[in-house]
Amino acid sequence: MDWLNAIVQGILVGGLYAMFAAGLSLIFGVMRLVNIAHGDLIILASYLAWAIVHATGLHPLASLIIVVPLMAGFGYALQRGILNRTLGKDILPPLLVTFGLSVILQNGLLEYFTADSRKLDAGFLETSSFPLLPGINIGVLPLLMFVSAVAIIAGLQFLFYRTSLGRAFRATSDDTEIAQLMGLDNKKVYAWAMALCLAVVAIAGVFLAIRSNFDPFMGPGRLIFGFEAVIIGGLGNLWGTLVGGVILGVAQGLGAQVDPGYQLLAGHVTFLLVLAFRPTGLYPRVSG
Amino acid sequence: MPLSDEWLKIENLQSYYGDFQALHGVSLTLKKGDVISLIGSNGAGKSTLLKSICGLVSQKTGSITWKGEDILKFPASEIVKRGIALVPEGRRLFPSLSVEENLVLGGQVARPGPWSLSSVYGLFPILSEKKTAPSTSLSGGQQQMVAIGRALMSNPDLILLDELSLGLAPIVIKDIYELLPRITASGMSAILVEQDVTRALGAASHFICMQEGRVSLEGTPMGFTRDQISAAYFGT
Ligand SMILES: Nc1ncnc2c1ncn2[C@@H]1O[C@H](COP(=O)(O)OP(=O)(O)OP(=O)(O)O)[C@@H](O)[C@H]1O
Numbered sequence: 001m002d003w004l005n006a007i008v009q010g011i012l013v014g015g016l017y018a019m020f021a022a023g024l025s026l027i028f029g030v031m032r033l034v035n036i037a038h039g040d041l042i043i044l045a046s047y048l049a050w051a052i053v054h055a056t057g058l059h060p061l062a063s064l065i066i067v068v069p070l071m072a073g074f075g076y077a078l079q080r081g082i083l084n085r086t087l088g089k090d091i092l093p094p095l096l097v098t099f100g101l102s103v104i105l106q107n108g109l110l111e112y113f114t115a116d117s118r119k120l121d122a123g124f125l126e127t128s129s130f131p132l133l134p135g136i137n138i139g140v141l142p143l144l145m146f147v148s149a150v151a152i153i154a155g156l157q158f159l160f161y162r163t164s165l166g167r168a169f170r171a172t173s174d175d176t177e178i179a180q181l182m183g184l185d186n187k188k189v190y191a192w193a194m195a196l197c198l199a200v201v202a203i204a205g206v207f208l209a210i211r212s213n214f215d216p217f218m219g220p221g222r223l224i225f226g227f228e229a230v231i232i233g234g235l236g237n238l239w240g241t242l243v244g245g246v247i248l249g250v251a252q253g254l255g256a257q258v259d260p261g262y263q264l265l266a267g268h269v270t271f272l273l274v275l276a277f278r279p280t281g282l283y284p285r286v287s288g
Numbered sequence: 289m290p291l292s293d294e295w296l297k298i299e300n301l302q303s304y305y306g307d308f309q310a311l312h313g314v315s316l317t318l319k320k321g322d323v324i325s326l327i328g329s330n331g332a333g334k335s336t337l338l339k340s341i342c343g344l345v346s347q348k349t350g351s352i353t354w355k356g357e358d359i360l361k362f363p364a365s366e367i368v369k370r371g372i373a374l375v376p377e378g379r380r381l382f383p384s385l386s387v388e389e390n391l392v393l394g395g396q397v398a399r400p401g402p403w404s405l406s407s408v409y410g411l412f413p414i415l416s417e418k419k420t421a422p423s424t425s426l427s428g429g430q431q432q433m434v435a436i437g438r439a440l441m442s443n444p445d446l447i448l449l450d451e452l453s454l455g456l457a458p459i460v461i462k463d464i465y466e467l468l469p470r471i472t473a474s475g476m477s478a479i480l481v482e483q484d485v486t487r488a489l490g491a492a493s494h495f496i497c498m499q500e501g502r503v504s505l506e507g508t509p510m511g512f513t514r515d516q517i518s519a520a521y522f523g524t
Pocket residue numbers: 305308310328329330331332333334335336337377
C-alpha cells in the first residue's frame with residue numbers, strides 16, 4: 001500500500017511539475033528560447049504572492065487575482081524590453097541574458113526578502129484530505145494542484161489550436177518571415193507568448209509557496225524539474241508535459257519510498273533513461 | 289501632390305544582405321492595374337526586388353513610394369496593411385496550420401475588398417474540399433493555390449508573384465496561369481517573376497529584365513526581338 005500511495009502522491013505532485021514545464025515548452029515552441037531564469041521567475045511569483053498576502057491578508061489563492069496579471073505584464077515588458085533583442089540566429093545571447101537575469105533575480109530577492117525561507121498558509125486546504133482507498137489519502141491541496149495543471153494545459157491547448165492568438169503563435173514559430181507578411185509583428189507575438197508563460201508561472205509559484213517552504217535560491221531546481229518534464233514528455237507537446245511531470249513525480253515518489261535520499265536522484269535517472277532511449281521524448285510533436 | 293495612378297515608384301534601390309549588395313540601383317514605376325513581368329537568370333535579384341518592396345529585406349537605400357507614401361523603412365507587417373502582398377518563392381505555407389487557417393491568417397489584416405474565404409474557394413474549388421488538411425499534405429499545385437489564396441485574402445492592390453511555376457507540372461502551371469486574369473480583373477496590379485520567358489511575356493503588358501542586380505532591359509514585349517531579350521537575360 002505504501003508503494004501505491006507513493007505512486008498516487010507522485011502523480012499529484014506531477015501536476016506542479018507540469019505547471020513548471022508548460023511555460024518553458026510554450027516559449028521554446030514559439031521562439032526557440034530556453035529561459036534559464038524560468039525557475040527564478042516562479043520563485044519571484046511566490047514572493048510576490050507572499051508580499052501581497054502579508055500586505056492585504058488575502059487568501060493565497062485569492063492573491064492570484066493580482067499575481068497573475070502582474071507577472072503577465074512583467075513577461076510582456078521583459079520580452080519587449082530585453083529578450084526580443086537577444087533573439088537571432090545565434091542561440092548563445094538569449095542563454096547568457098536569461099542566465100544573467102536568473103542571477104539578478106536571486107540576488108534581488110535575497111536583498112529584499114533576506115535568505116529566510118517563507119511559506120504561504122492556505123489554512124484548511126492544506127490539512128484536509130479524503131480517503132481514496134484504505135491507506136491512501138488524497139490531500140485537497142495536491143488534488144487542487146493537479147486539477148489546476150490539467151485545466152491549464154487544456155486551456156493552453158485550446159488557445160494554441162482554436163484561437164487567433166494561437167494561430168499567430170504557430171505561424172510565427174513555423175516561419176517568422178512569412179508571418180510578418182500576414183501583418184503579424186513577431187516582437188509583439190513573442191511578448192504575448194511570454195506574458196502567457198508568466199501567467200502560468202504565477203500560478204505555479206503560488207502553489208509552490210503553499211506546498212512547501214521557499215527561499216531565493218530555489219529557482220534553478222524548479223527549472224530542472226520543468227526542463228526534465230518537458231524532455232520526458234516530448235518537446236513542443238503540451239499534454240506531453242503533463243505526462244512528463246507525472247512520470248517525474250512518480251519516479252521521485254518511488255525513489256523516496258526506497259530511501260528518502262533517493263528522491264531527486266530517481267527523478268534525474270528517469271530523465272536520463274528517457275533521454276538515452278527516447279531522445280525526442282515520449283510524445284514528440286507530430287511533425288508536419 | 290495630386291494622387292496619380294502611379295501607385296508604386298522605386299528609384300535607385302540598393303539592397304543588401306549583410307555586406308553583399310544584391311541590387312545596384314533599380315528603378316521602376318507601376319500604375320494602377322499594371323501587370324509587369326520580371327525576368328532574369330538565377331541570382332539576378334528578382335526575389336530580392338520583391339522582398340525589398342514588401343519589407344522582408346530591410347537593409348536598403350534609395351526610395352520606394354507606394355501611393356504617395358515613402359515605405360522604404362516600413363516593416364513587412366505594416367506594408368501588407370497598405371495593400372501589397374507577396375506569394376513567396378517556394379510557397380512557404382505554414383506547416384502547422386491547416387489549409388483554411390493559412391487562408392484565414394492571410395486575411396488577418398482585414399482590408400476591404402472582393403476576396404474572402406468563399407471567393408478564394410470559388411477560384412480554387414479543390415481547396416474547399418481540403419480545408420481541414422494540413423497544408424503540407426497537398427500536392428505542389430494545390431499548395432501554390434493556397435499560397436495565392438493566402439495573399440489574396442488580404443485584398444491587396446498589388447500582388448507580387450514569385451515563380452509560381454517552380455516545381456510544378458506543366459499542366460498545373462497552365463491551369464494556374466489561366467486563372468491569373470480573373471485575379472487581376474478587379475484592377476489589382478501584379479508583378480510576376482518567372483523563369484519561363486515566353487510565359488512571362490505572354491502574361492504581362494510590360495516587362496523588366498534584370499541581370500546582376502540591375503535592370504538590363506525594359507519595355508513592352510512587342511517592342512523587342514527575342515534576341516534582344518535573350519541578350520539582356522543572359523548578358524551576352
Ligand atoms: N538571404 C540571403 N543572404 C545572402 N545572399 C542572398 C540571400 N538571398 C539571396 N542572396 C543573393 O542575392 C543575389 C540575388 O538573389 P535573388 O534570390 O534575388 O535572385 P533571383 O533572381 O530571385 O534568383 P532565382 O531565379 O534563383 O530565384 C544572389 O547572388 C543570391 O545569392
